[in-house]
Amino acid sequence: MGESTLRPDGTLKVTGEFAYSSDMWHEDMLWGQILRSPVAHARILSIDTGEALATPGVYAVLTYDDLPTAVKNYGLEIQDTPVLAHGRVRHHGEPVAIVAADHPETARRAAAKIKVEYRELPVVTDEASATAPGAPLLHEDRDDHHIGHVSHPNIVHRQPIVRGDVEAARRRADHIVEGEYTFGMQDQAFLGPESGLAVPAEDGGVDLYVATQWLHSDLRQIAPVLGLPEDKVRMTLSGVGGAFGGREDLSMQIHACLLALRTGKPVKIVYNRFESFFGHVHRHPAKLHYEHGATKDGKLTHMKCRIVLDGGAYASASPAVVGNAASLAVGPYVLEDVDIEAIALYSNNPPCGAMRGFGAVQACFAYEAQMDKLADAVGMDRVEFRQLNAMSQGTLMPTGQRVDSPAPVAELLRRVKAMPMPPEQQWLAAGEQADVRQLPGGLSNTTHGEGVVRGVGYAVGIKNVGFSEGFDDYSTARVRMEVVGGEPVATVHTAMAEVGQGGVTVHAQIARTELGVAQVTIQPADTQVGSAGSTSASRQTYVTGGAVKNACELVREQVLEIGRRRFGTYHPAWATAELLLEGGKVVTDGGEVLADLVDVLEDEAVEVEEEWRHRPTEAFDLRTGQGNGHVQYSFAAHRAVVEVDTELGLVKVVELACAQDVGKALNPLSVIGQIQGGTTQGLGIAVMEEIIVDPKTAKVRNPSFTDYLIPTILDTPTIPVDVLELADDHAPYGLRGIGEAPTLSSTPAVLAAIRNATGLDLNRTPVRPEHLTNQS
Template sequence: MTETVPPPAATGTAADQGVGASARRPDATLKVTGEFAYASDLWLDGMVWGVTLRSPHPSAWIRSIDVGPALAMPGVLAVLTHEDVPGDKRYGLDVRDQPVLAAGEVRYQGEPVAVVAADHPETARRAAAAVVVGYEPREAVTDPRLSLDVVRHQPIRRGDTFEAEVVVTGEYEVGMQDQAPLGTESGLAVPAEDGGVDLYVATQWLHVDRDQIAPCLGLPPEKIRLTLAGVGGAFGAREDLSMQIHACMLALRLNRPVKMVYGREESFFGHVHRHPARMRYEHGATRDGRIVYVKAELLLDGGAYCSTSPAVVGNAASLGVGPYEVPNVRLDATGVYTNNPPCGAMRGFGAVQACYAYESQMDRLAEACDLSPVEIRLRNAVTQGSRLSTGQVIDSPAPLAEMLRQLDAMPLPQPPPAAAAPDLRLLPGGVSQTTRGESVRRGVGYGVGIKNICFSEGFDDYSTARVRAELVGGEPRVTVHTAAAEVGQGLVTVQAQIARTELGIEDVVVAAADTSVGSAGSSSASRQSYVTGGAVKAACEAVRDRFKGLSPREALAAFGPIEETREYRHRPTYPLDPRSGQGDSHTQLALCVHRAVVDVDVELGLVKVVELAAVQDVGRILNPQALEGQIHGGSAQGLGLALMEEIQVRDGRVLNPSFTDYLIPTILDMPPMQLKILEFPDPSAPYGLRGAGEPPTLSATPAIAAAVRAATGLRLTRVPIRPEDIALSDDGSPEGAPDVQRA
């Protein structure tokens, strides 16, 4: 075990910049100074601009499309509809159900109907608006409870005892959260001499993008070459295609480079979101707080198309009772289609929604059993050797009890001084002076989350790395080449650290990620350090073996350049049984626990998060500074879901597609954080590491919600918690009461 320490000063040696050090990020200076080239900065002589026309209706028949008015405009070069798609008309990550361009109908507001190319982006936008589409609106299915179109239903069945001395029930709801990457969807498609196309794009998954694009263009995959452009955040938003096929279609039609960049409003329509969820839970326990059973129903709104909904449902089901010993489980997780915006991957997908519900239940169970929030969790915490509700044995360290004890021992922040003129910056509402502290109450809450790492349920999850060592100017240099997407998480830095550690060579170059090397899978599921790190490590070991015991300089002088390519796969996983939900579906599990301290103005409904404390087991720290950044970032997104982030959808229409109305946490909203990072190595993982990027997002949300409940005495069964949700009845007593039964 270790606590985080300040990063060591860089000394310039391979050891000091290897695994375990806070190695300097090669892109850090460029990003801080604003010189880093993102995908939206791409430029090529002779390029033209592409723009998408999108449906204003959540559900409608398309009776006609007239592109004539757009084509008649000066500067317009092409207008394409579904009739111009040269190959397959549909694509999709899991199910190929999404039209390249709408044909005959639209199923959500914002669905692409036509694409336009022009010599100026404003001309292209005006031309898109000039396309005349004859819509016949039809009734939209926007309430997931009324949908009969199921994406996936996954039951979990374990045990047969569903009676207990204490029973608590609750219904919970999670709103639709957006990934809100600061860089919008963008890319540049360049036609090639061989009839193919080169696409420079911000994405999370180069090879799967290619494999979806090629059939729609009617081309073999080898003629679609993708190179990762600068990515301004991802969090799942870039797993699905957005403008990729559209830009390539226009480039091939015109034989000219085509650039597409979404504006902020279009970005809200151009990528998937976090699944909204409605969940009903019933927990049964003994009087001393031992869980006997859990019954649960989880309903996830997948929106108009499939995307990753099957995997989201699988995660929600398999992790739906949390990191607790539960001998009897009857759980049903269901994802459905609606005419709402499509939903898919977002940081911690599936597990986030379930975590908010089961952690809310744990607090209510603690109250019913007259135990503290920490004690109820300690009495039911999993450990190594425990079984999940799916029957899978946790076969690596799971120090949840230790994490909870350490969290509970961390000092609480001091209460604000009772000053006549308090510092407004420390109060809910801040310097807007909406309160002076007269109605402010403090609350403390806890949250625990468990998240799968890497892909699950039998997915062939692997990564490929090519490592080349050579002498350059008489000095050894290593080039690492993978297709792994750097999306801001520091993966480029980690690859270089591994090469320095394994080969003892300071000079390491990480080549641009592209499809000329084997797949690295998606930068999601907290998997890249595990699988791409494993691939880089394996390729470096193969290079080192060829040194024949010589130093790198001696070996490269004697043998010339040495290059090795290796694939790395984690141990196999298996699909959940469709009837019982039993199966070893995950390769690794990660835990994070949070404590939140909040101040709430109970009259105005304003909340200030005073402090977040977190304890997380990461197996092995590869880069302390980057790791802390991941925990801070995940906690921020959890805070956003708890208090402010929600896409408002009414009758299938998005009401707030802007950062004016869709609020994300700023530096003024994020509190100071106390962190303790533990190292309990996983023997099955490279270096013993444990994926770390997603777990903080899970536990931050219920901890903050619990703290607000503690401050107000309100049940607050929905996130995000809005100001109007925080209100006291006329006599000052909390509204609502727990549903508790005692035998």
């Protein structure tokens, strides 16, 4: 542990040789295609599949009426999403029919021949239209467990958090600031579009090879729709080209299985990029209203806020996102008097669910803008104001939960502020010729420095780690130790989805550390081993790593016990082996020791399957929001340096420095990569990324990378990282989840820097040129 082990798939990925799920092939394979709704809200009056079925090369066309069981809906928490639309479509791009054909172009042409008659209905696109008298109900027959505590059926979930006496605290405030903030809808924009291969089996079941984040959750939703027991739906993880939350929900899984079982042939489905924008959930857009107060000395007095998240047509992970947004709405600050409300809406906009940061990102954007406003009102340095109010270990959260592990918020701010600043552009002062490649606008030659100003901004955020609110969050690992070719080898088998986060290196590192062997094999993830939960919430190294560690410890003890029985307690070489194993040293260092270990294992292998759970959590009270809802918190701070062409509204982010507490850096190289990756995604939502939905029709206007922009290497600044390691005593190796926290604070840091450069009161993401040049 602690070494920068290289990824085993790294070279294959950068050379283009890695096999993603879209690269899979099977003899006699058919291709699947989905027909999607061209409108956001409509009654389906009729569907005519005759012409599609008559197309040469077509093997099957299925609609809702062809589904094999009474279970026709699925969903992560609320089963409100139809496998295929029935009677009504609720969002642009909703699946209506599926086709299997012997060639992908044939499948696409056949899908286009399906005739669907729609009668369009009024659309719900925001809170006003969702809750107005007579508003169309997106789900008339709701019976989920959230319906009893919401004021309108078009509200998915509501979570208040009330603590202290806000009105009394308000009267003590010398300064009060308010803000209305808008957060745009972000796409996960992962590298590999949705894809998978379903193969019918001789036992009547199906084998599904798919890119996903959560094999066992997929299985739980797929099997009932197919009418099969779970042991007849065998799932294996294929190569995943990124996820970031977008693969936590189902996409093509059920459709491929249905077509494979109907035709008796393997069926492959691969979305193109246009389809991918409709085929997965996005980050919730949000409207946030905040009020903060502070004394003249700079101490926070109170906070009131209301967060409205647009969940789109189906629930997905919206209830959990609401819980996160509400419970982390204060940020990493000490506040005893708060009044928080967070809700998620049903609307005809695209479904939204999990994305890196999971509700905490939207809140961080707003509360960090508020911190700058308050610091200015009090007349304090913005970093010092944050440090004065920063939480620490022992702080009581607004939910009443005490933070019982390090919370070095003030120290992270100190560290990021102390990092060397990028050099000033000397030509600004000296009148020298500018290098246009270093200016806002890049190589477009739009300026030689005229009107370009520099700004600096800071932000810090708090993110929970792991699943919360009483969810039974656990993982499973199977570890085997045996002799292969005269050498002890450990095999690790979990259902963890490797989506780029680095579990393939960390699990091997854990096994080498705990078992002392040099050779470790990581088996492909599948459902033939117990659940590992989702690769999300920065939880996999914590939870599945914990399961691997526990299983290795049990394997090690069994190996030592076998050795004691065979050699006796005082056998010199075996005593040395015991010391090496217990100390996590590689046992192949010594010839005698290796020989004895081989003797122990050559006649029998040792295998253990072990579950591991983190400390229990509890649901937040639905009236007060009180409860020990989270198991661990992570923290990151950013300093952004930007240059802005104030005449054209162009922004260049020069640097995004980060300081983050990681508890224990198990693989320092991967840690840096996660922090830089999360930082870059935060940069994207700050200045370029937004799915544009027409407010009148609820249609997506930019479902392509031509019109939905993501940062390229030319947009990505220098990202120096200062890693702090303060162990969490409750976590394996003291580690702390890493991947999400930097996505929180990078966005408000960039906005703060742009405000610093321009003097403008910017209150939305992303910032566009017109926001910087036309404030009318």
